[in-house]
Amino acid sequence: MLYIKCPYCGLRAQKEFSYGGDATVKRPNINEEVSSEDWDNFVYMRKSPRGKHIELWQHIAGCRQWIKVQRDTATHEIFQTAKVTEEIR
Amino acid sequence: MQKYSVFSLIKNAFSNHQNWEVAWKDPTPKREYDVVIIGGGGHGLATAYYLAKEHNIRNVAIIEKGWIGGGNVGRNTTIIRSNFMYDANARFNEFGMDLWRNLSQELNFNVMFSPRGIINLAHSDAQMNAYARRGNSMRLNGIDAKLLDRDEVKKLIPMADFSDEVRFPIFGGLMQPSAGTARHDAVAWGYARQADDMGVDIIQHCEVTGFDVVNGKIKGIRTSRGDIKAKKVGLCVAGSTNILAEKLNMTLPIETHVLQACVSEPVKPLLDGVVTFGAGHFYISQSDKGEMVMGGDLDGYNSYAQRGNLPTIQHVLTGGLALFPFLSRLKMLRTWGGIMDMSMDGSPIIDKTHIEGLYLNCGWCYGGFKSTPVSGWTFAHTIAQDQVHELNSELRLNRFSTGHLLDEKGLGTKTWIG
Numbered sequence: 001m002l003y004i005k006c007p008y009c010g011l012r013a014q015k016e017f018s019y020g021g022d023a024t025v026k027r028p029n030i031n032e033e034v035s036s037e038d039w040d041n042f043v044y045m046r047k048s049p050r051g052k053h054i055e056l057w058q059h060i061a062g063c064r065q066w067i068k069v070q071r072d073t074a075t076h077e078i079f080q081t082a083k084v085t086e087e088i089r
Numbered sequence: 090m091q092k093y094s095v096f097s098l099i100k101n102a103f104s105n106h107q108n109w110e111v112a113w114k115d116p117t118p119k120r121e122y123d124v125v126i127i128g129g130g131g132h133g134l135a136t137a138y139y140l141a142k143e144h145n146i147r148n149v150a151i152i153e154k155g156w157i158g159g160g161n162v163g164r165n166t167t168i169i170r171s172n173f174m175y176d177a178n179a180r181f182n183e184f185g186m187d188l189w190r191n192l193s194q195e196l197n198f199n200v201m202f203s204p205r206g207i208i209n210l211a212h213s214d215a216q217m218n219a220y221a222r223r224g225n226s227m228r229l230n231g232i233d234a235k236l237l238d239r240d241e242v243k244k245l246i247p248m249a250d251f252s253d254e255v256r257f258p259i260f261g262g263l264m265q266p267s268a269g270t271a272r273h274d275a276v277a278w279g280y281a282r283q284a285d286d287m288g289v290d291i292i293q294h295c296e297v298t299g300f301d302v303v304n305g306k307i308k309g310i311r312t313s314r315g316d317i318k319a320k321k322v323g324l325c326v327a328g329s330t331n332i333l334a335e336k337l338n339m340t341l342p343i344e345t346h347v348l349q350a351c352v353s354e355p356v357k358p359l360l361d362g363v364v365t366f367g368a369g370h371f372y373i374s375q376s377d378k379g380e381m382v383m384g385g386d387l388d389g390y391n392s393y394a395q396r397g398n399l400p401t402i403q404h405v406l407t408g409g410l411a412l413f414p415f416l417s418r419l420k421m422l423r424t425w426g427g428i429m430d431m432s433m434d435g436s437p438i439i440d441k442t443h444i445e446g447l448y449l450n451c452g453w454c455y456g457g458f459k460s461t462p463v464s465g466w467t468f469a470h471t472i473a474q475d476q477v478h479e480l481n482s483e484l485r486l487n488r489f490s491t492g493h494l495l496d497e498k499g500l501g502t503k504t505w506i507g
Contacts, residue, residue, distance in 0.1 A: 001398055015400050019390045021344075021503075040490040043502060044342040044433045048331040050393045073345070074393045 002071075005081045008063045020056030022046055023068050023084075050074050054088050090286040093197050112278060113157075113285035118292050118314055122150045124472060125310060125319040127297050127333065128326035129153025131162035131273070131458065132450055134280035134291075135465020136325060136472070141287035143466070144473035150290040150319075152297055152312060154329075158277040161327050164395075164427035165458040166350050166384045168363050168374065170207050170268035171232050174223040175497050177483035178436060179230040184480055185463030186232075186267060192462060198279030201377065204269035206362035208237065208245065210412070212257040216367055220263035227265070235264045246364055250414050257368035257411060268363065270374055276461055299336055300447075307446035323448045323472050328393065328428030330451040337444065342433040342489045343452055346505050347392035348384070349401055351424040353416070355379030369408030380422060383409055387429065387455075387505040397426040429454055434488075435504045436495035439468050439481040448472050449486060454504055 002014035028034040028042055053073045058066050070080040070088045082088050091097060091110045101109055124140060126133045129151045140146045169189055171182035193200050211217045217236075224234035238261045243251055251259060285291055292314070299311035300322070309318035326333055334341050355378050365372040370385040385405030388397040402424055409416050432438060432452030437460065439450050450468045453460065467481040477485070488494060498504075 001400055013400075014398065022391075036490060041340070044489040045340040046331075046342070046344045047335065047340060048344045048391055049335070050332050050345075053391055055391065071390075073391045076392065076394055076398075 002076060002078065004057060004069060004078060006059045006062060006065070007067055007081055007083045008065050009059060012059070012062060016059060016061040017057045018060040020058055020066065022048075023054045023056045048073075052079065056084070090282070112282040113291050116290045116292065118150060118152075118295065118312070118317055119290065121309075121318040122290070123148040123319070124321045124323065125149070125317060126151045126323045126325055127310070128324070128329070129157050129281075129291060129293065130160045130325065130327060131277050131280065131461035132327070132453075132464045132468065133323075133325040134277060134284055135461050136323060136450070136468045137289045137465075138280045138284040138287070139466045139469035140473060141284060141289055143469060146473055147288035149284075149288070150292055150317065151284070152295050152310070152317075153291070153293045154296045156293050157281050157291065158274050161427045161429075161457060162273055162277045162461070164350070164425060165273055166372070166374065166382050167270045167273045167376075167458060168207065168268070168372070168456075169202070169204075169271055169459040170265055170363070171459075172207065172209070172223070172227060172234065172263065172265040172268060173497060174226045175495055176230060177495055178497055179227060179232060181463055181467070181480050181484070182460060183230060183232050184466075185460055188462035188466060189271065192271075192276070192279070196279035196283050198275055198282060199272075200275040200279055201272040202269065203271065203377075204267050206264055206266040207268035207365070208242065208262045208264045208362060209365045210242065210262040210367040211260045212368045213260060217260050220261075224263050233265060233267050235266060237262045237264055245362075246360065248359065248415055249364075249412055255411065262367070270363065270376075272377075273458060276458075280465070297333060297336075302337070302444055302447075305443070305445055307444055319446075321446045321448065321472055323450060323468060325450045325468065327430050327451065327453060327457060330430045332393075337447070339442070341451070341486075344391055344431045344433075344505075345393055346387045346390070346429050346431050347394055347397045347426045348387050348429045348455060349397040349405075349424055349426045350382065350384035351402060351406075352376070352380040352382050352422045353419040354422050356381070356419065364412070366408050366412045369411070371405055371408035371412065373409060373413065381416065381419065385409075387431070388426075389505055393428055395426050395428055397424075431504050433502045433504065434494040434496040435498055435500055437464070437484055438486050439464065439471060439484045440477060440486040441471065441475070442486065
């Protein structure tokens, strides 16, 4: 079981959360011409690194907020969590 | 090569089985090969085998970081099927079924292919309609499909919960009678033994650390056991695809996730074929040893760990218990995980790349094992002829940018939510 520290609620079990994928993917700006390649990169292409990964989780059975989590994809160790508006470095 | 037969078995019994030839050698890597296949899993071994057999390319090396049979080919739940709706997937996997049917004879190795059928259960009228449609598509592609009503299902799996109180009553199911299971280790060993016999070097415990690409053309690879030159390189590394793609500065429509499976203690013969639960993600079969082999959902987050967490096992088995209440009385023997190359539409990729001489085989999601022979067959063709075969002509890498997705299950980009 992973234990994730929700920045709003504190340390909670993984079962309360739902996964949202890579948090570093940026949606192309709206109201601008977007090339097919940019859409392709945004929708489909993922780095999926082995090691530190910044990702989105939603505290679906808690405060329902989206949060950012920095986690190791090989060891499952969680280094940092933050609100979705905050940056993880 | 020593032929395996009942006579060789008897002969070797007299010497206490001490004098069997090694099944494949342990060669030192040469400086140069015509083709290097990275990844000694089922698909890599099959690719090397068909390169040698179908295309007479024998100066081939398989580079494996671990050992033969240690990755997903030894971690899957051994299900073989071709019950796909889309033409591209159906034709591809039905060609694979033909290879499976003759595989034990071809490899002189009993892969224990056992076509006892697969039943996908339906739990609503809508699901029955969807299965009728899929079954019709399958039959149009020459694949056997049978729509079963509730009573027919009950005859085949009487131990399932057919009581009135269940949350998801069984309405019926779609059966592919020619689907089944095989012994996964034997598939790896059989391909390895035959490939080795035809001159393929199987190099284990050798990690690829980099690639030598000059002017957009592959020249060789760098490994923990020295540099190896190669005219062509095939990438066949399932869950490690993203790691090697990063070394090539490639970004792929692949995310790596962990999928768990488990087996119970062995019990007497109980379940004939494979059964999948239609109201959750759970599938089950019984091995020849009598263990109930079960699996289901991914853990649901990017992972390279080859092991998962208990909440997912619990979630999967909750579905299992809803279908087969008798499972609650069995002890769990073991659980394990493997890492899946989840493609963004749930279908695989077998293609050339923008680097000349570099070929890609990935995106197998939950179901790489069933495609082992056909994946190797088509990948060998793609490498040898430098062009895709008709069978993998829709399994291209660029289908995501052109919009020609093969989203068989309609899961979109979140293939792990199923």
